Amino acid sequence: MSREILTVAEMTQADRQAVEQGLSIDLLMDRAGFAVAEAVMKRFPPGRAVIWCGPGNNGGDGYVVARCLHDKGWSVRVEAAAAPATEAAKRAAALWKGETVPLSPSPFPADLYVDALFGAGLSRGLEGDVAKLACACAQLNEPVVAIDLPSGFNGDTGRRLGEAVFCADLTVTFHRLKVGHCLYEGRAACGEVVVADIGLPASEGTASLFENTPDLWERHFPWPALNVHKYQRGRLKVVSGDAGKTGAARLAARAGLRIGAGVVTLLSPSGALAENAAHLEAVMLAPFESDADLRAAGEAADAVVIGPSAGVGETTVRNLFALAGTGSALVVDADALTSFRQDPEALFSALDRDDVLTPHPGEFERIFPGLLARSAERISATREAARLAGAVVLLKGPDTVIAAPDGRAVVSLNGSPWLATAGSGDILAGFIGGLIAQGMTSFEAACAGVWIHAECGRAHGPGLIAEDLPNLAPAVLAGLLARRPSVKRSGLASGR
Numbered sequence: 001m002s003r004e005i006l007t008v009a010e011m012t013q014a015d016r017q018a019v020e021q022g023l024s025i026d027l028l029m030d031r032a033g034f035a036v037a038e039a040v041m042k043r044f045p046p047g048r049a050v051i052w053c054g055p056g057n058n059g060g061d062g063y064v065v066a067r068c069l070h071d072k073g074w075s076v077r078v079e080a081a082a083a084p085a086t087e088a089a090k091r092a093a094a095l096w097k098g099e100t101v102p103l104s105p106s107p108f109p110a111d112l113y114v115d116a117l118f119g120a121g122l123s124r125g126l127e128g129d130v131a132k133l134a135c136a137c138a139q140l141n142e143p144v145v146a147i148d149l150p151s152g153f154n155g156d157t158g159r160r161l162g163e164a165v166f167c168a169d170l171t172v173t174f175h176r177l178k179v180g181h182c183l184y185e186g187r188a189a190c191g192e193v194v195v196a197d198i199g200l201p202a203s204e205g206t207a208s209l210f211e212n213t214p215d216l217w218e219r220h221f222p223w224p225a226l227n228v229h230k231y232q233r234g235r236l237k238v239v240s241g242d243a244g245k246t247g248a249a250r251l252a253a254r255a256g257l258r259i260g261a262g263v264v265t266l267l268s269p270s271g272a273l274a275e276n277a278a279h280l281e282a283v284m285l286a287p288f289e290s291d292a293d294l295r296a297a298g299e300a301a302d303a304v305v306i307g308p309s310a311g312v313g314e315t316t317v318r319n320l321f322a323l324a325g326t327g328s329a330l331v332v333d334a335d336a337l338t339s340f341r342q343d344p345e346a347l348f349s350a351l352d353r354d355d356v357l358t359p360h361p362g363e364f365e366r367i368f369p370g371l372l373a374r375s376a377e378r379i380s381a382t383r384e385a386a387r388l389a390g391a392v393v394l395l396k397g398p399d400t401v402i403a404a405p406d407g408r409a410v411v412s413l414n415g416s417p418w419l420a421t422a423g424s425g426d427i428l429a430g431f432i433g434g435l436i437a438q439g440m441t442s443f444e445a446a447c448a449g450v451w452i453h454a455e456c457g458r459a460h461g462p463g464l465i466a467e468d469l470p471n472l473a474p475a476v477l478a479g480l481l482a483r484r485p486s487v488k489r490s491g492l493a494s495g496r
């Protein structure tokens with residue numbers, strides 16, 4: 001099941017539908033509180049808990065948690081930032097039979113704290129004692145559990161609404177992930193995120209944003225047929241720069257081969273042939289000297305990667321134009337993006353919807369100046385970029401976003417800091433190019449490439465360098481293959 005990510009308005013709509021279908025808010029609040037208490041008890045031994053309750057339904061959930069934990073033998077102290085203001089929260093508070101004291105701006109000694117102050121719909125910054133408590137909360141050694149979202153963040157952007165914000169070790173939200181759980185800084189403040197089912201009706205089809213998981217694209221993963229030959233497994237070409245600037249292109253080429261492209265060729269300026277030849281084995285090498293050479297190479301390819309160590313300047317602009325007119329899909333990365341900083345429109349007019357742009361935020365700013373700053377968050381920025389470019393756009397980061405010109409978008413949640421290393425992006429471009437060469441659509445190839453790249457990073461962990469990534473791909477691919485229900489019948493299972 002692919003995981004939908006909802007906006008706050010979409011969640012409110014789901015909520016409204018549930019009430020229209022006869023589910024009471026009190027029942028939902030009870031289930032929400034039980035789910036939080038259950039997640040707490042699964043992870044932490046009974047002890048002293050302090051529950052910080054706000055005036056709304058987030059606070060209401062907090063009173064339910066207090067009741068549940070107390071019933072299970074916890075010593076519970078409830079601190080209220082304000083009296084309950086909603087009818088449901090008032091009823092939940094009335095069912096809490098213990099004492100409720102005013103919120104203290106410094107944490108009362110305890111083994112665990114629950115942030116039930118404000119939820120994902122918060123619209124203004126924290127103030128007064130709540131803000132002071134948020135600052136003190138950051139220094140706590142004991143675990144903090146946030147209900148719905150750590151208080152102080154905007155649920156639609158993951159941005160802080162004011163200076164002070166809470167941070168948590170565990171966040172329990174309801175029904176679906178919200179954008180604020182997926183984008184930084186909110187994502188970093190959530191800790192582990194649990195999405196609890198509280199019985200809201202499924203709203204499949206309404207969300208337009210998804211977590212990047214294999215469910216989204218594995219049905220179209222280009223596993224080879226048993227009788228395939230190498231040319232049918234996809235022809236990928238990668239454009240190298242001049243002598244002295246070739247390594248990144250070779251990394252991309254190697255990644256393309258590892259991800260399954262049958263034949264990968266490095267297109268090298270004549271002056272860099274010897275340098276490239278000295279470092280290549282299974283990747284093939286072909287010289288080019290003119291636009292005509294590149295056009296011919298592009299016609300004989302399924303996908304071409306241009307950018308890693310291509311060189312910034314007129315030559316790369318010309319090379320891209322030569323390739324853009326051919327039948328192969330382009331993955332445009334690094335230097336090829338920067339080469340168009342003076343005239344991004346010229347790049348966009350050369351692209352079509354099968355092409356993929358893979359900028360990091362700096363490159364994104366060069367070709368879409370000001371777009372990130374004027375967007376609410378990076379998802380809407382990437383969607384708009386894809387529309388402007390008329391191509392798939394992948395905005396790299398710890399929360400990589402991929403968007404298609406038709407508005408489809410995904411966020412990747414499996415990234416890790418180990419991937420922030422030189423050459424890692426070149427490998428990603430090679431993975432994506434290799435998957436497109438094998439016949440995956442460009443949007444799905446970008447999603448799959450990002451997910452596999454991130455899994456490789458996680459599998460290695462500390463000490464990762466870009467050269468390691470292609471060698472980690474086979475285990476990740478084997479894991480994907482094993483998920484295939486028909487793996488035995490396909491004959492691809494090991495030993496056949």
Ligand SMILES: NC(=O)C1=CN([C@@H]2O[C@H](COP(=O)(O)OP(=O)(O)OC[C@H]3O[C@@H](n4cnc5c(N)ncnc54)[C@H](OP(=O)(O)O)[C@@H]3O)[C@@H](O)[C@H]2O)[C@@H](O)CC1
Binds near residue numbers: 055117125148
């Ligand atoms: N969706 C679902 O299906 C379910 C949702 N559930 C739960 O409901 C939660 C959402 O509840 P909610 O809408 O009552 O919002 P919440 O954040 O608790 O408080 C809003 C209150 O805070 C106030 N206020 C705002 N900012 C403030 C500030 N800076 N400083 C001080 N005050 C401030 C604001 O005042 P106002 O802006 O009106 O002046 C208003 O009184 C959700 O997170 C989840 O936990 C579950 O129970 C089960 C099912």
Ligand SMILES: [K+]
Binds near residue numbers: 115118147149150
């Ligand atoms: K909260």
